[in-house]
Amino acid sequence: MSDAMAIVRNASEEEFELRRGPWTLEEDTLLINYIACHGEGKWNLLAKFAGLKRTGKSCRLRWLNYLKPDIKRGNLTPHEQLLILELHSKWGNRWSKIAQQLPGRTDNEIKNYWRTRVQKQARKLKVESNSQRFLETIQCFLMPRLIEQMEQISSSSKSTSQSSSSTPTMETQNPAISSLLPYQASMNSDSMTNQPYENPSSVTSSTICFSELPENLQYPTSPTHAFGSLLNDCHYDMEAFNLGPMSEAGSGDFLLSDGQMAGGDWTSDDMAGTVWNMEEFWQFKKPEE
DNA sequence: AAGTAGTACAACCGCTCGTGC
DNA sequence: CGCACGAGCGGTTGTACTACT
Numbered sequence: 313m314s315d316a317m318a319i320v321r322n323a324s325e326e327e328f329e330l331r332r333g334p335w336t337l338e339e340d341t342l343l344i345n346y347i348a349c350h351g352e353g354k355w356n357l358l359a360k361f362a363g364l365k366r367t368g369k370s371c372r373l374r375w376l377n378y379l380k381p382d383i384k385r386g387n388l389t390p391h392e393q394l395l396i397l398e399l400h401s402k403w404g405n406r407w408s409k410i411a412q413q414l415p416g417r418t419d420n421e422i423k424n425y426w427r428t429r430v431q432k433q434a435r436k437l438k439v440e441s442n443s444q445r446f447l448e449t450i451q452c453f454l455m456p457r458l459i460e461q462m463e464q465i466s467s468s469s470k471s472t473s474q475s476s477s478s479t480p481t482m483e484t485q486n487p488a489i490s491s492l493l494p495y496q497a498s499m500n501s502d503s504m505t506n507q508p509y510e511n512p513s514s515v516t517s518s519t520i521c522f523s524e525l526p527e528n529l530q531y532p533t534s535p536t537h538a539f540g541s542l543l544n545d546c547h548y549d550m551e552a553f554n555l556g557p558m559s560e561a562g563s564g565d566f567l568l569s570d571g572q573m574a575g576g577d578w579t580s581d582d583m584a585g586t587v588w589n590m591e592e593f594w595q596f597k598k599p600e601e
Numbered sequence: 602a603a604g605t606a607g608t609a610c611a612a613c614c615g616c617t618c619g620t621g622c
Numbered sequence: 623c624g625c626a627c628g629a630g631c632g633g634t635t636g637t638a639c640t641a642c643t
Binding site: 368 | 633637
């Protein structure tokens with residue numbers, strides 16, 4: 313059927329018309345109530361018994377991506393963006409696997425983020441989004457800038473807030489994340505030590521300012537090139553960065569320090585305003601054709 | 602204010618995988 | 623082994639919203 317929004321008739325299976333398109337409040341309520349009473353699973357039967365004129369597939373998707381109580385709304389924090397970049401460099405388009413490391417975020421959301429923001433910039437740069445060159449660009453520029461931004465948030469919050477938050481941290485929310493932190497011991501930045509991360513709630517605006525990038529910044533010909541030119545003043549331990557293809561799990565993975573992960577409520581509304589501005593970032597000089 | 606372009610994201614589709622018979 | 627079915631995954635599309643002219 314060419315008309316994607318057409319009503320599907322399948323008389324052999326259903327005596328009613330299957331609904332498609334946006335969910336209504338009534339449908340959402342039906343689905344929520346049914347799952348509250350009977351739990352998830354058996355989606356086709358669920359759709360039938362809940363009185364929903366939807367496919368089981370559709371119900372499952374609606375629940376997992378939108379209605380589930382622990383779904384986190386709002387912009388991705390710098391920490392989450394960094395984690396996505398890191399995990400994607402490791403696992404590729406394994407969105408569900410990546411989503412498992414970001415509590416409250418769905419694979420769909422992460423996929424959308426990657427396609428609409430990251431890949432779009434790759435296209436602008438005429439860099440193949442899955443190429444080694446693009447991977448290097450991410451590693452050499454995006455990740456350090458995100459780390460720097462998180463560092464700024466950290467130091468800012470330390471100076472303005474001494475109260476420790478009782479809000480669950482990313483680490484405590486998801487033990488899997490804390491297990492992904494071999495990187496912490498390698499980061500030599502003064503504020504990248506293992507100090508507990510304070511609640512950054514005092515930070516209300518922390519959009520990365522990429523105007524700090526050198527005006528004549530060249531597209532990196534190598535990771536070393538990029539780090540050397542950009543991060544000499546940033547106190548990063550270059551040895552700590554695994555600048556290789558990052559495709560293998562294990563030692564040397566580029567991961568966040570414990571201090572970055574713990575203590576801060578990265579999910580707070582304040583942090584939701586910390587949209588990492590990709591457009592500003594990509595202002596550096598495009599590679600020669 | 603209106604039209605247009607760009608963006609974000611919800612939803613759908615096709616495919617694969619696992620399981621039970 | 624092969625089939626049917628449910629579940630899940632990644633890719634793609636449609637559209638509402640926003641920014642820009």
